[in-house]
Amino acid sequence: MSNSTHISPAAPPLAGVRPTPNRRSLSNLFQPEWAILPVLVVVIIAGAILNPAFLSSDNIYGVMQQASELGILTMGLTLVLIAGKFDLSLESTFGLAPMLGVYCFLDVSGGSLGLMSSPILALLAIFVSGALIGAFNGVLVIYLKFNAFIATLATLILLRGISLGVTRGQTLSELPPLLTAPGEASIGNVPLSFLIALGLLAMLTLFMSRHRIGRMLYAVGGNSQAARVAGIPVERVLMWVFIAAGVLAALAGLLQAGRIASIPSSLGQNLIFNAFAAAVLGGVSLNGGRGTMPGACGGVLLLVLIQDVLVLSQVPAYWINATTGGIILVALLISKLSGADKAA
Amino acid sequence: MIPATRPAVSSTSVNPLAAIVQIDRAVKRFGETVALNELSLTISRGESHGLVGRNGAGKSTLVSVLTGLRTIDSGKFLVNGAAPPVLSDRNAWREIVSCVYQHRTLVPDLSVAENLYLGRYQGKQTISWRALNQKASAELDSWNMPILPNAKVRDLGVGEAQMVEIARALSQGSRFVILDEPTAQLIASEIDQLILRVNELRKRGVTFLFISHHLEEIPQVCDTVTVLRNGRDVLHGDAQKITTTRIVSAMVGDEATGIALTASEHVTRPPLSSDMPVVLDAQIKAAACKDTFHLTLRAGEVVGLAGHSGSGTRHLALTLAGHNPRWAGQIQLKGEKVPRTWNPSTAVRTGISLLPEDRIKTGLVGGLSIEDNITLPSLKTFSRRVLIDRKARRKFAEANRTDLGIACHSVTQAVSELSGGNQQKVLLGSALSPNPAILILLHPTAGVDIASKATILDIVERRRRQGLAVILVSDEPEELAFCDRVQVWVRGEKVAERSGMNEQELVAAMEGFTLPSETS
Numbered sequence: 001m002s003n004s005t006h007i008s009p010a011a012p013p014l015a016g017v018r019p020t021p022n023r024r025s026l027s028n029l030f031q032p033e034w035a036i037l038p039v040l041v042v043v044i045i046a047g048a049i050l051n052p053a054f055l056s057s058d059n060i061y062g063v064m065q066q067a068s069e070l071g072i073l074t075m076g077l078t079l080v081l082i083a084g085k086f087d088l089s090l091e092s093t094f095g096l097a098p099m100l101g102v103y104c105f106l107d108v109s110g111g112s113l114g115l116m117s118s119p120i121l122a123l124l125a126i127f128v129s130g131a132l133i134g135a136f137n138g139v140l141v142i143y144l145k146f147n148a149f150i151a152t153l154a155t156l157i158l159l160r161g162i163s164l165g166v167t168r169g170q171t172l173s174e175l176p177p178l179l180t181a182p183g184e185a186s187i188g189n190v191p192l193s194f195l196i197a198l199g200l201l202a203m204l205t206l207f208m209s210r211h212r213i214g215r216m217l218y219a220v221g222g223n224s225q226a227a228r229v230a231g232i233p234v235e236r237v238l239m240w241v242f243i244a245a246g247v248l249a250a251l252a253g254l255l256q257a258g259r260i261a262s263i264p265s266s267l268g269q270n271l272i273f274n275a276f277a278a279a280v281l282g283g284v285s286l287n288g289g290r291g292t293m294p295g296a297c298g299g300v301l302l303l304v305l306i307q308d309v310l311v312l313s314q315v316p317a318y319w320i321n322a323t324t325g326g327i328i329l330v331a332l333l334i335s336k337l338s339g340a341d342k343a344a
Numbered sequence: 345m346i347p348a349t350r351p352a353v354s355s356t357s358v359n360p361l362a363a364i365v366q367i368d369r370a371v372k373r374f375g376e377t378v379a380l381n382e383l384s385l386t387i388s389r390g391e392s393h394g395l396v397g398r399n400g401a402g403k404s405t406l407v408s409v410l411t412g413l414r415t416i417d418s419g420k421f422l423v424n425g426a427a428p429p430v431l432s433d434r435n436a437w438r439e440i441v442s443c444v445y446q447h448r449t450l451v452p453d454l455s456v457a458e459n460l461y462l463g464r465y466q467g468k469q470t471i472s473w474r475a476l477n478q479k480a481s482a483e484l485d486s487w488n489m490p491i492l493p494n495a496k497v498r499d500l501g502v503g504e505a506q507m508v509e510i511a512r513a514l515s516q517g518s519r520f521v522i523l524d525e526p527t528a529q530l531i532a533s534e535i536d537q538l539i540l541r542v543n544e545l546r547k548r549g550v551t552f553l554f555i556s557h558h559l560e561e562i563p564q565v566c567d568t569v570t571v572l573r574n575g576r577d578v579l580h581g582d583a584q585k586i587t588t589t590r591i592v593s594a595m596v597g598d599e600a601t602g603i604a605l606t607a608s609e610h611v612t613r614p615p616l617s618s619d620m621p622v623v624l625d626a627q628i629k630a631a632a633c634k635d636t637f638h639l640t641l642r643a644g645e646v647v648g649l650a651g652h653s654g655s656g657t658r659h660l661a662l663t664l665a666g667h668n669p670r671w672a673g674q675i676q677l678k679g680e681k682v683p684r685t686w687n688p689s690t691a692v693r694t695g696i697s698l699l700p701e702d703r704i705k706t707g708l709v710g711g712l713s714i715e716d717n718i719t720l721p722s723l724k725t726f727s728r729r730v731l732i733d734r735k736a737r738r739k740f741a742e743a744n745r746t747d748l749g750i751a752c753h754s755v756t757q758a759v760s761e762l763s764g765g766n767q768q769k770v771l772l773g774s775a776l777s778p779n780p781a782i783l784i785l786l787h788p789t790a791g792v793d794i795a796s797k798a799t800i801l802d803i804v805e806r807r808r809r810q811g812l813a814v815i816l817v818s819d820e821p822e823e824l825a826f827c828d829r830v831q832v833w834v835r836g837e838k839v840a841e842r843s844g845m846n847e848q849e850l851v852a853a854m855e856g857f858t859l860p861s862e863t864s
Binding site: 206212229230 | 665667687691692693697698700705706707708709710711716720721723724726727730731734774778
């Protein structure tokens, strides 16, 4: 069976009634991740009406950058959520991984180990620390079987504390171009970070729908016992998910650090709640086994646009958070009532 | 606590002469299925009544009627000589009857006393722990149960926990207790304890309905015994006088006697040629089993592991499939010893597939499509370079759909939308998709409609002819009829291993009883 790559699809010898393609693409429109589309359109129209600056290229550029950072973090979280687990500490990884890389291998103002100065090593170290932190969370949750919520809450606090402790609350600045470019550079009028996010979205979408590990993730999250019976090495698969999420969070952190050209010890603080909200708005189930990458990214776009519209409509800064929270609840309610969302 | 919902009928108005339960020609249907078919049963006050019957004989339906969870469609049903309370009046029912189920209904992290009076705390706003414990202590003492009221239920043995369940039933005022397979999870010494206790409570006027799969317990506990078959009471008599042989033939029915299993209608199989290769040679020492498990399995052979829950057969099968990390013994698969780190993933990869018994809980991923579920164990074979070859995968799924006769709109339909029989077919397709050498089936046709049953066994038989070796774990003679030979296990002991057992011998052996004419 292994070499039957190109069999004519027109001649299925045993097949019964084949599904009509129309039916499938039509039913796809009713998948939970698409329920967000009309809401997105409404927000964009509202934004354009409320303030003409909404459609200005500067504003769109900023939205793209923010959406990329939150989007990459959310894609990492979505991997973990689809596999039926949880990782709150991703926002701390978002801050700590870039900080560790820079602190260890660069000599910048704000604090440094002062051993050597190599931007390439620093870049590498950022991803390696992301992976190691992910692996550490994985061991806690998968092998030591700690409750994912409480274990990653602990690492959330722990890692943030390390960020603070290492630099004594200082901000690392004067980053070399190699580290700021991903978050700051642009190609034409499009930020590089947005292209990176789009590339990742395409890759992960393909991975989740067409790679065998991607399909396994849905099975593990949907019913881990059944996945085990089917011979899937559940623990090993989950470890890779935590590691991948850590690396993605590190990348997202690097992009934001590049955009603001510095690494404060609070980098990424409170971002995980936005990531959760975006994922759930985009149809990712907190119970595992359900959700898609495009859906989650739709959620990200919605969230970033809402916040942008609020800022542009001059909602007092102190009320932005409360308004965002309220709007998330309304969006959840709409998707619940429309029956598109069976998860949340 | 809502006042005034309880009518004034309670223990005071009970007629002491009337039978506790009187059922006359009761009928209960579920759609096409007749669960109770003109069943008659009388349980007198103070007796201990045995109820036996095979799976599907109507025991569970009868229990649900007796405990006021269901009404009968027609026939007469009197409780204490009067019409039973309405179903919604749970308090009235609780005073009449209580049932101790196989699964525990106690809260493990609360104390014995709390469990006894859960939801029935009396007194003022606050709970007086001392009073509660004293009350519990008095209650337990009055039934001569040596259990500490402040012990946590989690720390109790299975037998002790059962005592607490009985005590709770009695403290609610009911003097009629249904024990639903109380000995299934117990070890021998606990069974003796339970029997002793039941007999003692009987002397104090408690009425029991004792449901068991272990026939040797019936004369030890019961005064009378009723045998159910197909929703009917087919035998009724003095438990001390009636012979186990008669009980067994009543359970099996006249129509089935004398049919050798290997010659049943499913299978007319030529004897296995001796040159078929040995695919599995296992010796497993399981903690739950007194006997070491030995099995040599040839390609194309079907071996049954027969036994009720608690017999150890399921545990052994799961060990073979790699689901028991702390196993002891030796497994040789196709002539090669499997590693100590034997796990499901290695097992599937090297050729042992498992069809688990609870398809929703452990078998299928409900939210995923038929296609996803069927190809889950074999995704690797569909991977081309990096991605899955969707055409090949779809083709495989469609072939399975036709082959297994899965009724669905499309293979992209979620399996949670399918009927039980179709889900089981998907599960079978999934287990067979990596092309295993050995297929382990746990109760493969339980809860499946008749047509699907036949298809499922048919598919397995077709694969068997191509050399698939099968291990079938079951307690259903119809399923076991499919086997070339059967090992019968009772409470961790192998009691028989033969081919050509007839249904009666098999049922008797699983009930822990050897028919007098047979020596195995």
